[in-house]
Amino acid sequence: MTMKSESTTATGAPPQGLSWNQRIVPFMAASVGFLFLSFVLVSLYAWFYTDAAVQAARVGALRSLLVSSEPASPSPDLAGRVVHVRGTATVGQPVADTSIGVTFERALTVQRIVERFRSGRNAGWNPDEMRHLPSPGVRLGGWSLTEPLLAAAPSVLEPMRPGADYRLPAGMMLSESDPWAAYHVNSAKARTSDPAKHLADGDRRLMYRALRDGPLSVIAAVDKTGQELVPVRIDGDNVALLANGAVDAAVMIDDALKDANATRVETTLWAFAVGWAAFLIPALWAPxxxxxxxxxxxxxGVVATLGAAMAAAVPGGIAGSFLAGQAVATAYVLVIVLLARRRGALG
Structure with missing residues (x-):
């Protein structure tokens, strides 16, 4: 009695009558296509995963340096220590963007973002300028909040609406479809309609994001005087946590880790789904x-590749994560080649 064995036969077995070229050329084409797809996949994964992984590592380092979860008061004894502070933040002087004559009365710090539109094949907005404009003399209880501290946590900033939260700069226009930006346009048509819908090369848009005064919680380092809060230097970067409202230190840290870890999980899931399809291509020749x-x-293959990229993300940065992941992806193809040659699938 004979039984069908199609579902259990080895893939990659050399079809009878095919020449060496007829066997190797399809595999080479598939391998080149796979390596290109893996390059794109690992590049994107390294970019997004590393940023979240580094953020989580820095928050973890900040937590390990925190001397106490209880709110601290200014003291020379705390110089150089990491503390948790909360209270009502007040401005010293209004923030002023003197370049265009805009003033923000109740902002602790303002981030100014200018983008320029480029037309053509890769049309889109390109960063032109980004600046932080702090209010001089910001206080949180008895503490002084320094400019580097206020610039260290951009995620706490909220967008501001031109014409409502601040005066529309002279020569700029509002957009109904993009209410959070002010536009400076070159097109005559854009001046009579929504400027965001009639973009031309060289158009600019201006956006502001601000941290307003009021209840504020901070995890940061104390300067040598024991009176000012400064960011913590971790791997060459300024690190601090800020949150609107009276928030416990543990909650601030958990929220920061939750955001970073959610990004890591989401990035890994989509990379795994896309990677499965890509890694299936050379697997068709597996003996x-x-x-x-x-x-x-x-x-x-995909687990090993993503695992290598994960392991290298924090110590090696984006470049290290990419190189580790791509090395494993390349090794994956080479292993299949060696196994297929031993079985005679590639001649």
């Missing part, structure tokens, strides 16, 4: 049972 070649082989 083993079909069900294993279509499931276990690409699974092992």
């Amino acid at each position: 083993m049972r079909r069900w294993a070649a279509l499931t276990l082989v690409p699974l092992a």
Whole structure:
């Protein structure tokens, strides 16, 4: 009695009658396509995952340096220590953007973002300028909040609406479809309609994001005088946590870690889904049972690649994460080549 064995035959077995070129050329084409896809996949994964992983590592380092979860008061004894402070933040003087004559009365700090539109094949907005404009003499209880501290946590800033939160700068226009930006346009048509819908090369848009006065919570370092709060230097970057309202230190840290970890999980899931399809391409030549070649082989490849990129993200940065992941992806193809040659699938 004979039984069908199509579902259990080894993939990559050399079809009878095919020449060496007829066997190797499709595999080479598939390998080149896979390496290109893996390059794109690992590049994007390294970019997004590393940023979140580094953020989580820095928050973890900040937590380990925190001397107490209880709110601290100014003291020379705390110089150089990391503390938790909360209270009502007040401005010293209004923030003024003297370049265009705009004033923000109740802002502790303002971030100014200017973008310029480029037309053509890769049309879009390109960063032109980004500046932080702090209010001089910001106080939080008895503490002084320094300019580097206020610039260290941009995620706490909120967008401001031109014409409502601040006076529309002279020569600029409002947009109904983009109410958070002021536009400076070159097109005559844009001046009579929504400027965001009739963009021309060289158009600019101006956006402000601000941290307003009021209840504020901070985790930061104390300067040598024991009176000022400054960011903590971790791996060459300024690190601090700020939150609107009276927020416990543990909650601030948990929220920061939750955001970073959610990004890491989301990035890994989409990379795994896309990677499975990409890693399936060379797996078709794997010299083993079909069900294993279509499931276990690409699974092992994508897990190993993403795992290597994860492990290298914090110590190696984006470049290290990419190199580690791409090295494993390349090794994945080479292993399949060696196994397929041993079985004679590639001649």
